[in-house]
Amino acid sequence: MQIREFQELINTMYSDRDRERGSAATFLWLSEEFGELAAALREGTHEELAAEFADVLAWLVTLANVCEVDLTGALEAKYGSGCPGCGQMQCTCNSKP
Amino acid sequence: MQIREFQELINTMYSDRDRERGSAATFLWLSEEFGELAAALREGTHEELAAEFADVLAWLVTLANVCEVDLTGALEAKYGSGCPGCGQMQCTCNSKP
Numbered sequence: 001m002q003i004r005e006f007q008e009l010i011n012t013m014y015s016d017r018d019r020e021r022g023s024a025a026t027f028l029w030l031s032e033e034f035g036e037l038a039a040a041l042r043e044g045t046h047e048e049l050a051a052e053f054a055d056v057l058a059w060l061v062t063l064a065n066v067c068e069v070d071l072t073g074a075l076e077a078k079y080g081s082g083c084p085g086c087g088q089m090q091c092t093c094n095s096k097p
Numbered sequence: 098m099q100i101r102e103f104q105e106l107i108n109t110m111y112s113d114r115d116r117e118r119g120s121a122a123t124f125l126w127l128s129e130e131f132g133e134l135a136a137a138l139r140e141g142t143h144e145e146l147a148a149e150f151a152d153v154l155a156w157l158v159t160l161a162n163v164c165e166v167d168l169t170g171a172l173e174a175k176y177g178s179g180c181p182g183c184g185q186m187q188c189t190c191n192s193k194p
Binding site: 002003006009010012013017023027031034037038041046049050051053054055056057063064067069072073074075076077078079082083089090091 | 099110121152176
């Protein structure tokens, strides 16, 4: 699945409600899922953990939609030419940036 | 960009160090970026905000790599057939699930 395709899927699925809610309230929903990811890391099955990753990603994409940020462009700008620290495709930084 | 392709890119870039660090310590790095996203929402430029989205996504993917979770499969299982609440491609839930 393309990142852009998933961002458009979430936009189609939820966008009207998301834009009404705004970015701060959407961040609250994302934070709730973030906490559930922590719980699943501690004591979830692999399947529950995978579902929590999906939820965090869906809410991150939702927030990006509310903020009109194109995630594909953002990723390509930051990571498309290699590690932002050392510029290598296999990082050689002393500490991960 | 494919989600799987980005997950593999991050794996190539950083995986050895990530696996040594483990999931709890990787979650700390993700949390740090999560805080930076909140700060950029409050007072960042659109470009700074986009870069913080990229960083959160990169660390989320890193954590998924450490946990051996395939994000594409997780997304397709949870959102590929529509909203997990109502099953529609355009959500009709009373409250967003």
